[in-house]
Amino acid sequence: MLAGLGRAMYERRFVVIAAWVAVALAGAVFGGSVYDRTQSVDTLPADAPATAAQDRLDALDPEGERVVAVISGRDVGATELITSVTRIAYEIRALPGVAEVDDSYTTGRRQISTDQQGSLVTVELKPGLSDDEALRVADQVSAALRRIDAPEILIGGGLLAEREFTDQAVRDAAVGESVALVCVALLLIVLLGGLVAGLLPLAAALAAVAGTLLTLTGLAGLLPVSEYAVNVVTLLGIGLAVDYSLLMIARFREERAADPRAPLAVLIDRTVVTAGRAVLISGSAVAAALVGLFAFGDPLLAAMAMGGALVVVLATAAGLTLVPVLIALAHRRIPAPRPPKRTSLLVRLAGFAQRRPRAVALTATAGLLALSAPLLFAEFANSDVRVLPTSSEARQTYEATQERFADPPKQPLTVVVEAPADRPDVKELFDRVEQLPGVSDVFVRSELPPGVSVADVVPSGAADGPEAQRLVAELRSLDAPAPLLVAGPAAELTDAKRSVADRLPVALAIIVVSTAALLFALTRSVVVPLKAIALNVLTLLATMGVLVAVFQWGWGAGLLGFESWGALDLTTPLLLFVFAFGLSMDYEVFLLARVIQEWDRRTATDAAASDRAVLAGIAAAGPVITTAALAIGIVFLGFVLGDLIAVKEIGVGMAVAVLLDVTVIRGLLLPATMSLLGRWNWWRPGLTATAPPAQVPVA
Template sequence: MLARLGRIAARGRYAVLAVWAGIALCGAVFGGTVYDRTQPLDDLRPGAPSTVAQARLDALTPTGEQVVAVLSGRNFFATDLVDQATRVMFEIRAIPGVVKVTDPYTAGSSQISTDSESSLVVVELSPELSDDEALAAADKVRAALHRIDVPEVLVGGKLLAERDFGDQAIADAALGESVALVVLCGALVVMLGGLASGSLPLGAALATVAATLLALTGLAGVTGVSEYTVNVVTLLGLGLAVDYSLLIVARFREERAADPRAPIPDLLARTVATAGRAVLVSGLAVGVALSGLFVFADPLLAAMALGGALVVLLATATGLTLVPALIAVAHRRVPAPGTRTWVWRRPARRGPGLLARSAAFAQRRPAAVALAVSAALLTLGVPLLHLNLADSDARSLPASSEARQAYEAYEQHFAAKYPQPVPVVIEAAATDPAVRSLLARIRALPGVTDVDLRENVPPQSVVAEVELPGPAAGERTQQLVRDLRALDTTVPVLVAGPAAQLVDAKDATGDRLPVALAVVVAATALLLFLLTGSLVVPVKALLMNLLTMVATLGVLVAVFQWGWGSGLLGFTPWGALDLTTPLLLFVFIFGLSMDYEVFLLARIREEWARRGGGSRAANDQAVLAGITATGPVVTAAAVSIGIVFLGFALGELIAVKEIGVGMAVAVLLDVTVVRGLLLPAVMSLLGRANWWPARGTALPTGTAPPTTPATAPPTPPRPRRAQPATAASATRPPRSP
């Protein structure tokens, strides 16, 4: 079937190109509107305890968004400052939509720093305002506060921070995609030996991204999609499209070199039957990995899974249809490897590539290499023992963001003295003896400094605000949430607030992670079994992917949590990783690692079957031949996708930067260390056991045999007859003029 698809794409190339051009044009015109439809998404499922508690709290005592400001740099008691600030506070009260102003100038609050150089102002907006109305009112409040004559006025709050996050996500996407595409274009031209050939993967990538934006626009009309989702999904689509395109182009050049007289439709039929099968299995593997996000059942990860499934489908479709059609049109402009062109001034010298040399080294010392590489990867993963996960807040914004600066100023000057209380909803009347007993026990909990009861609460409920010094979602506050929920009481108790949300997110992740792992591992192992006919190969692949994952997360902890190299990467660490980063990296690293695993194993399986299997020597020869044949395209794909991820690492949002850097590190480790050293070493150690229970005497169903063995000598060209450039002719030294 795949061979037929390749032949159809070649013969109907202009029709295929017209369809994809129409899709890309619609994506370019309408896809950009996806950012107008994005919205912040919760990272908790609707039924989470803190979500239920917050909904009940909003029903009992509706509160609107808050604007928080820290005024610093002048003594609070300066007469002219007090007079000026007092006038501004009354002006703010008169702004439509403002319902309450808490400040030390007019409201009698004592929210002043210990050195009297900073004061805290909290402005509450009406809960009846729409999002746009609330933002307009917040902007007026901010403008008024900035009129106060102090050296530093920092205005923030959740509402303004979310808008800054959305604006920065759009800017980061534009910068990341632009830089990645420019650098990627240059790299592809160099790697493929010409502008036309280098444009083939780039054209597929642009079509995939445009189609993805169009698909996300449609998805946003059905379910919530965040700016973060758009950024990460387009990044993934760009990388996958380039990977799949390179594999198809490389296999086409190989087929053409082996049979230069064959018609182009026949060559593309063979190409898609072999490399296309690897693309299809790889796409299924990445899609399966992304499906694991559905297990967590929260809006943010569900949107990421849906968007990821769409982009994988589109990248696979471009690889199987658009790329063969582009090759059919421009095949004369696709030089054989090493051919002298304006890019390659000299024919390449014969010799194995980097991965082939690494594999040969590993096969000579398989036990030592396997042990050393495994130990090195585990060592890189040691920082993972100190992993700290938290929900991204204003600290994930760039250090230049005013909302982040306001948050940090609050934490520095007021968090310890005026902590954000933990709201507790008690579903019983305040006169109930059980409520009085419960409140007494809450006051006795470790670290609690005060318990206040909110006013204007319906008589059959109580809202208590429990104060504990420290950050709103710090470790001590999280422990307080657990202690509150563990209290033995006869009345229902609900706990809300940032710490409760973080506790619920961590608990949900811990509860559902084993299920997600089981889904991803089982489905991926099945795909690898169908590809190779072996039960051992899938287990080995999963273990190697796990090593890559552990090492990558260890590097991320050192960089983003501890701050190693933060100056070089241009960010200020905030002492934690975003809670979703390990989950997203797990599915992305797992999927892309399977990409390269499938690329290599598909060819190794062909070589093993061609040799008939049966001996350790045949196994080692098949591994080396497969890596030798596929190594260059895997290296090129890794360089390309590394460029894509590093392009997004240039952005300012730390959560997106974590994904970009994490994926670049994972690709680097996976291709150079895991695929170049660990894979051939382990396969050499296992020998024939690699292919158990398959005998290895036949290719998997539907796979075309290689036209010419990878290790066979090249067919010499016929004398005095013009032929297309082949790998054999390209390696002959040029004649002297």
């Protein structure tokens, strides 16, 4: 399939370079505007019960966005403060787009802090405003609130928090990508032995990312694109493109060293035929893993999958077309690899594992399972204002309302019953609701269309905490006299968890079957793909255990610069599974391709032949895998430099997964298990355990 592609790229190298330069320039000029076109993406499928309940509520009793202000630093009974708040409250009521103002002096409901030094002002905007209109009115409201005569004024609310999240995501992306690119460039220049050789993978990475941003900008007009998705896929693209570039460069060096007199076109063609197959299989494995995200039916995950699939396709295309052309143009500036001064770490680890395979396999597996133990206590939730940095005004406002007020405003569970509120059985139903454990209060709404009843049920704990989630189940199981729907944060989280649990088997089947098929195509073995999947699952379990300890329990929170909010984002394990699984396949393909090549060179039939092939394959592929792991680890650590906790989770998780994969999995468990299995590694139906696999082109 790839035969002749390298020669074609060489012969049309200037056309290929011109095409990629055009893509990169267009991406640089127009791709950045994708951040201006991103939007908040729902985290629930359209058919979720909570979604249906919220749609019904919006039709019955639409509510606008809210702006919340905490006025602090002066006794709430001070005349100057009362006068100032009263004057500003009436000014805000007169603003176009404002529906209602609730404060402690001009309305009946007083909300005073427990220390008598603070009060709340809540402004509801008119429903039906577009996002831009609502933000414009919110800014006008904020400007008016800041004129209140008080030492400290904090302003927040859902709408302003969403804008802060978007702005923070853009800042995090700029900082993380810049630092990652600089660090990766320095690393590659040192490890590849030259400026040009070191910058070549980055050129491919930038071209792939620019193309992705350009495509996302176009798609943003047709589909919702999340700023979170843009952050994740750009760094994923950098990591993949660097990996594929390193593999192609390493193979070109080997071909050149083996046949220094061969024409450059021949060397490029051989490089693409061999290393290109590994790139193609690896890219297909990552893309297949991303397709699994679509199975969840989650709009946010679908946006991630769309962006991720785009960047994988472009990174793979860059590896197969742009990188060979860059090598052809810069081949004189790509030095031969320096002879190693000593045996590499991976080879030493593999040799140790092969000498004691049973003990190493048991110990390494036990260690990974121990790391995964915290996962038994994991709490997952939808990200909210608490994932913003502590410097965020929206977060400070939220925390002030929750900590300083005896009866802070809460997002209740809202029950919709398709029957009039004055019916005796409906009144009895709401009386039963009020007696349920975990219910703090029940408020029945008035002025609704005839034939329907709505009650706000305030949970006694957090709005989406465990008690509120249990309450959702109890409300939905009530023997209601008419159809009953439940909306609210806890209902949304409950439905999200149920949706993930219901659709997880389908997603796993897509990922596992497609990955196993690709590895079978590479190895012609049934055992090796199954073993690779099992080892990847061990890595992911251990990684998730580390994330629970760090982000839920707060271990090392000070070092990483965040405050734990007591849970992990619900999308983190799904994204981590897909990205880490796909990237682990990179190293699996790189390594197995060389192992098979070494196996095919051997004519021995004794059991030690497999061990020698594994060790030789690790020695050959080890430098590429180690360099790629260091580079991609640095790229994903760029996430940690940002302030969004959900993004930090992905960065730390990917860095831990890569570290475990390259050391414990590739260095210890893989050689140990292959030693234990011996020639059974290459078994497939219809083939005896003593027969070698069919010879296939390898990287």
